[in-house]
Amino acid sequence: MGAAAELRKISRYGVIGQPVAHSLSPRIHALFAKAFGIDLSYEAIEIAPADLAARLQQLHADGYSGINVTLPHKAVVAALCEGVSERAQIAGAVNCLKRTDSGWIGDNTDGEGLVRDLARLGIAVAGQRVLLLGAGGAARGAIDPLLALHPKELVVSSRNPWKPEALAEQFKGRGPLRPCTHLALKGDHYDLIINATSAGHAGGMPRLPGPLLVEGGSCYDLSYGKAHAPFAAWAQQQSAAKTDDGLGMLVEQAAVSFEIWLGKSPDVEAVLAALRTR
Ligand SMILES: NC(=O)c1ccc[n+]([C@@H]2O[C@H](COP(=O)([O-])OP(=O)(O)OC[C@H]3O[C@@H](n4cnc5c(N)ncnc54)[C@H](OP(=O)(O)O)[C@@H]3O)[C@@H](O)[C@H]2O)c1
The missing domain is CATH 3.40.50.10860 (Leucine Dehydrogenase, chain A, domain 1)
Structure with missing residues (x-):
């Protein structure tokens, strides 16, 4: 044969x-x-x-x-x-x-993959203030699975103010979701920051204002490999207790x-x- x-x-x-x-x-x-x-x-x-x-x-x-x-x-x-x-x-x-x-x-299977990986890594979402950076396809797929884990608040933030607004409208009533621009995050503090932007593929990071992570907070990046490096460096500047890439x-x-x-x-x-x- x-x-x-x-x-x-x-x-x-x-x-x-x-x-x-x-x-x-x-x-x-x-x-x-x-x-x-x-x-x-x-x-x-x-x-x-x-x-x-x-x-x-x-x-x-x-x-x-x-x-x-x-x-x-x-x-x-x-x-x-x-x-x-x-x-x-x-x-x-x-x-x-x-x-x-x-x-x-x-x-x-992306949203389920994300929440399974957070669980595998021991990263809590329930009762936490969570910041989701980016409002593209991956962020949209992550919102419902993250809200199902009952965060205290889920803030979705992007350069473009209209994209988070549209997501907040789409997911209205499904949980404590707040739309924001990166600039308006100034003064906020989060327990978990998830990077769902594609900025790392061009070697960059979204422009973010000041410290955003609580002491002992975690950072998680959907990107992996070389594209993870800029967010990993930013997380280190934020003194993140734990930083993971998206290979998991x-x-x-x-x-x-x-x-x-x-x-x-x-x-x-x-x-x-x-x-x-x-
Ligand atoms: N690990 C996994 O299994 C997995 C699965 C899916 C996706 N991903 C990764 O997740 C990331 C996002 O994917 P996606 O499908 O959502 O892409 P997408 O739909 O193209 O959305 C990209 C997002 O990144 C933002 N962005 C791009 N360049 C930026 C920059 N220089 N500064 C600030 N924001 C920037 C865009 O912001 P604006 O809205 O302001 O334009 C948009 O919100 C990619 O890196 C992808 O590889 C990983």
């Missing part, structure tokens, strides 16, 4: 995006599968926005069982699904597709996808340790 025919016999998964070659998802899912002795393939598949609808149909015809979705497709892919979970609708983004006989069901969230959100597809819960710590020793 040829390699292609052999491949058709095993379950096929992948991550779609543009660019996508840098994605750690193939490695993470290969480690999950190996730990369970499951034979599957998981590929990084580059797709341009204009080709998304046709390529998604082709992936279904080719027999793929599940697909992760990364930038720039997270917001638009929902319209190509035959159903979308409530949490993906609330987040306005889909990052996980599960195959049905006739198409794809969209879900969002990446593995946790992948674990939620794996559970959706295969009904098995991977050992996140083991995979995270393997990634950190690369």
Whole structure:
């Protein structure tokens, strides 16, 4: 039997995006599968926005069982699904597709990945004053899962005043959410500061006023690798008792996808340790 025919016999998964070659998802899912002795393939598949609808149909015809979705497709892919979970609708983004006989069901595992990682790291949210920096797709997906943990207050802050206002309107009645601009944070103090901006990818940090962290407070960054360095340096200036990057969230959100597809819960710590020793 040829390699292609052999491949058709095993379950096929992948991550779609543009660019996508840098994605750690193939490695993470290969480690999950190996730990369970499951034979599957998981590929990084580059797709341009204009080709998304046709390529998604082709992936279904080719027999793929599940697909992760990364930038720039997270917001638009929902319209190509035959159903979308409530949490993906609330987040306005889909990052996980599960195959049905006739198409794809969209879900969002990022918010669950974040709160699982905070729990894994022993970072409390209940009763705490939490600042969420950024008002893009990742911040929107994090708001409902964070509010479900009952913070004393969740402040969402951005350079652009209208984005946090729109989020506060969307999540009205779901918990103590307050919109803010970075400048208006002056004089505030938070127990936990979560960076959900993409500023680190350009080597920067949002411009923030004065000290914002209480003594003994924690900082958490959704970014990891080189993009985490500017926020890590800022957290050190704030004398953070604890600062973590988003690699754990990446593995946790992948674990939620794996559970959706295969009904098995991977050992996140083991995979995270393997990634950190690369
Ligand atoms: N660890 C994980 O599993 C995981 C999962 C998802 C996302 N992420 C990371 O989370 C970050 C945000 O992703 P996203 O999808 O939300 O991106 P996005 O939708 O493009 O939003 C980016 C946000 O960053 C802000 N921003 C960008 N450059 C800035 C700068 N120089 N100064 C201040 N603010 C700046 C934007 O501010 P304005 O609103 O003011 O324009 C916006 O609020 C990225 O670094 C991404 O890699 C990590």
